[in-house]
Amino acid sequence: MIRQASILLLFTLAMTMACQQQLSVEQAAESITEQSLMEPIEVLSSDEFQGRSTGTIGEEKTVNYLTEKFEEMGLEGGMPDGSYTQDVPLIGQTTEQDAQVRITRNGSTVHEFDYYTDFMAWPSNLAENVSIEDAELVYVGYGIQAPEENWDDFKDTDVEGKILVVKNNDPNEDPGLFKGETRLYYGRYDYKYEKAREMGALGVLIVHTTPSAGYGWSVVANSWSRERFYLRGNEAMQNSPTEFNGWLTEEASTELFNSAGLDLEEQLQAAENRDFEPVAMNGLRLSLDLEASYRNKDAKNVLATIEGSDSDLKEQYMVFTAHHDHLGVTQPVEGDSINNGALDNAAGVSALLNMADAYKQIQGDLKRSVLFLVVGAEEVGLLGSSYWAEHPTVHPGNVTANINLDGMNVYGKTKDIVLVGYGRNSVSDVIEAEAEEEGRVVKPDPHPDRGYFYRSDHFPLAKKGIPAIFPNPGTEFVDKPEGYSATVDSLSDANYHSVNDEINEYWDLSGMVQNVRLYFEAGYEIINDTEMQSWQEGDEFQQARMEMIEAAPE
Structure with missing residues (x-):
């Protein structure tokens, strides 16, 4: 009888512990409250933390x-x-904001676009000075090469040493291509800049529209006019043939295409077709001088484990x-x-x-x-x-x-x-x-x-x-x-x-x-x-x- 009682007691304790274990999970979830969530938000978003x-x-x-x-x-x-901390070695880049893009034809100025209001640009190879004089412009549609989609916007065109003008996003009209309206990595600006470097382009300007980006020009201007950071020791970037990356407003892009005898909307639409071929900008050339300063600075990741x-x-x-x-x-x-x-x-x-x-x-x-x-x-x-x-x-x-x-x-x-x-x-x-x-x-x-x-x-x-x-x-x-x-x-x-x-x-x-x-x-x-x-x-x-x-x- 004593043995049976002991077994019963052990069984009861085991069941109790099991119930308590399940309850502890529920109680742990219930410890997450409005007050417990608000406290860190108030601290971290206070002016003391300066953004x-x-x-x-x-x-x-x-x-x-x-x-x-x-x-x-x-x-x-x-x-x-x-x-608790992992150093993230960065190099900070600050680009002077008095730059202008000058568009010429046969030596005569056609357009002067202003930094921040018309375009954003920065050295893409961590150079202190970028000086581009009369570089040829070529529109390459989305600027995508995707073998699995049988898609190549470059069509063996030699773009080495040229300025690429690129449509934002990726093809989205055909639901059978590039997952339709779902933006893939091909549609990200990172991909456009990486592809320009791979193709040996001298520079790249992405045509910004609010629908294609998902945000207005102010987000582009505010984000890219601040100090930008890169991971230190990025040899691919430092040895890049591409000297600058940038964006161009829809309004400035319209003027640029008009000067080349092209309609922006027609060209953006043409890029939706697999048969698209690069379009020369009819003698237009780009000049741009950029100056940038740099500093080394480590960011930090904070890590904790259970x-x-x-x-x-x-x-x-x-x-x-x-x-x-x-x-x-x-x-x-x-x-x-x-x-x-x-x-x-x-x-x-x-x-x-x-x-x-x-x-x-x-x-x-x-x-x-x-x-x-x-x-x-x-x-x-x-x-x-x-x-x-x-x-x-x-x-x-x-x-x-x-x-x-x-x-x-x-x-x-x-x-x-x-x-x-x-x-x-x-x-x-x-x-x-x-x-x-x-x-x-x-x-x-x-x-x-x-x-x-x-x-x-x-x-x-x-x-x-x-x-x-x-x-x-x-x-x-x-x-x-x-x-x-x-x-x-x-x-x-x-x-x-x-x-x-x-x-x-x-x-x-x-x-x-x-x-x-x-x-x-x-x-x-x-x-x-x-x-x-x-x-x-x-x-x-x-x-x-x-x-x-x-x-x-x-």
């Missing part, structure tokens, strides 16, 4: 704050030596990312010059911190380890995440998945959420299943033409094969007045990359609580899944995934 720009005292304050928070939570440093409890799986990691930097101090607007970056991305950092704290509370329940990677230099070209991807603290083949937190829902509860990258990998499936349990619906990116999948910190990790997803806020608001979604859209457009990105009277963090708890629970499922996450068959990152898993240390 958290790369290479400034604001970044230093941010890194110190994050390190202290992780230490308070009891998380270990994510670097091999146990420290070790998994399973002896077989703890060497594998789930990675959560968020960028801690913003635009810093810029030209005053009505007396305000600090870009506080409350939504972009103090909110995402707060979400990551809250999830880290919640996971730490249930560390014993986590089979895999978790890496919280708070990257710097996102706003200057995803450089912090790119550096980690090239110098990872965890081999990419041992990373099961990445959820990237960049901008959150700060305007109230919604029935839906948006996943940028919806349907591309199994991470998307896990989040969708968790949402369905809550009676919510997951939707794909409503603006696939804007290429958001290639515009945040999950992208460098995806290029290394890591199944990554980028959650975005939904639009079907609950208990809000009619037209509220349009109001949110208007606020978001007005505040994006401006001094207006601050906490305001419209903020309602109930929706952020709802979403962060959802990502926490989905992450919990991924951390404890017996299988690693994967890309869908045929995805552009599937091959890299297989190669990385093959190369991963056991």
Whole structure:
């Protein structure tokens, strides 16, 4: 009888512990509250942090704050030596703003375009001085070479030493080509500049239109007129035959094409055809002088880890990312010059911190380890995440998945959420299943033409094969007045990359609580899944995934 009683007692204790384990997961999720989310946002978006720009005292304050928070939570440093910070070696470039583009024909000036208002340009090979005199211009459509689509905009045309004029985006009229309206990497400006370098072009100007870019000219001008940063030691850039990269406004492009006897709209439309061939600009030539100064400056990534409890799986990691930097101090607007970056991305950092704290509370329940990677230099070209991807603290083949937190829902509860990258990998499936349990619906990116999948910190990790997803806020608001979604859209457009990105009277963090708890629970499922996450068959990152898993240390 005593033995039976002991067995019964042990069974009861085991069942109790099991229940407590399940409850602890729920309680950990419930620890994520409006108050716990608001606190880091208020700190990081305060004027004291001066907009958290790369290479400034604001970044230093941010890194110190994050390190202290992780230490308070009891998380270990994510670097091999146990420290919390990874130096990201950068070189900063500042281009003088008094430059002009001069367009001539037969030695006579046809146009003079002004820096900032008509064009943006900067040395693409880290030169201090660029001097181009009477270089030939050629329009190359989208400037794409894609063998898998049987697409070549260059058609064996020799563009070495010439200035390329390039259409933004990628072909989108035929749903059977380039995934239709979904922007691929071919449509990103990075690709245009890389292709120009590969083809030996002297320079490249991308024709900007708001529909093709997904943002207005002010975003281009404000982003590229600031100090720009590059990873130090980039030999390909330093040895590049391309001397400058740039953008040209739609208005200036129209004038340029008209002077060549061409209609801009007709030429942009012609680029939609696979049979497009490069178009010479009828004797027009470009002259441009640029001066730039440089400084070396390290940005910093902040890393913290929670070790998994399973002896077989703890060497594998789930990675959560968020960028801690913003635009810093810029030209005053009505007396305000600090870009506080409350939504972009103090909110995402707060979400990551809250999830880290919640996971730490249930560390014993986590089979895999978790890496919280708070990257710097996102706003200057995803450089912090790119550096980690090239110098990872965890081999990419041992990373099961990445959820990237960049901008959150700060305007109230919604029935839906948006996943940028919806349907591309199994991470998307896990989040969708968790949402369905809550009676919510997951939707794909409503603006696939804007290429958001290639515009945040999950992208460098995806290029290394890591199944990554980028959650975005939904639009079907609950208990809000009619037209509220349009109001949110208007606020978001007005505040994006401006001094207006601050906490305001419209903020309602109930929706952020709802979403962060959802990502926490989905992450919990991924951390404890017996299988690693994967890309869908045929995805552009599937091959890299297989190669990385093959190369991963056991």
